[in-house]
Amino acid sequence: MRSVPATAAGEGGSFPVAAGVLLGLGLGGFFDGIVLHQVLQWHHMLSSWYPIDSIENLQRNTLWDGVFHSAAYVFVVLGLFVMWRRAHRQHRRWSYRVLVGSLLIGWGLFNLIEGSIDHHWLGVHHVNERVDRVQWLYWDLGFLGWGLAMLLGGLWLVRRGRGL
Template sequence: MAAETGVRSFPVSAGILLGLGIGGFFDGIVLHQLLRWHHMVSGWRPVSDLPALEFNTLWDGLFHLTTYVFVIAGLLILWRAARRRQLAWSHGMFFGTLLMGFGLFNLVEGLVDHQLLGVHHVNELAPPEQWIYWDIGFLIWGAAMLVWGWALMRRGRREMEITARILGERV
């Protein structure tokens, strides 16, 4: 219906990429820098001296660079879609896809970095026997954001379809 009214649908990939970047920023800024629970490769090279801290800080910076790439890619996709034609979107589509991207970040980070590769764990300041609980909590949080985001996106998509039908009838 959107094509009939000349309105272009919200680019889901833009929201997901922005959410991935925001998820990475949250992890890097809050967990790496503010709380100092872990660094990017502190599971492989624990921060026990200055050279280890410098090494981990370098990898934290490379991680942040990657999150910037996600955000820039999401913004470029969104900007390009908005320039071509009228872009129809809703709060649900935008915030839903952001949450989906953030949740996807947590799930991939939690499964790959924490469990498969062991490059770090969520809270390495806790006793090692408790790390798994923090890691599982991180995965649950990511799954909850993904599901909540998906529900918001679906609701937003329905709102956009209703709006497109109304515009189509008036045009």
């Protein structure tokens, strides 16, 4: 086994949080797209702007759902690349808490960013468009609350995993 300078060992020994955050962003996107868009069919990417009331609107939404999934895929690939680069350099014992925590940070950030921009700022869709319109805000706020809970839980786990 090759020796590693103390500074390099200290800097490179822990799980790469950036990789976990990128993976969490991608997993959050896949969960949203697969579960909420496809399985439950609560909304599609542009379903508030283009309701699914015609073949043309369904095609438009399906296209943008695919673009959305492509972005989630890119986050996962980037996360795997960052993790591989760190793991490939030298085998390290990584903390499960830091792994799970960083995934939760990424997923929570996904919910907070996507929920704020798409649900509130742009209004391109809402979490559950199958309920009465007056209830949409509650589902959107719940999505943000779920994201905040994941973010805070993830930060707590990363701190615990690093012994801070």
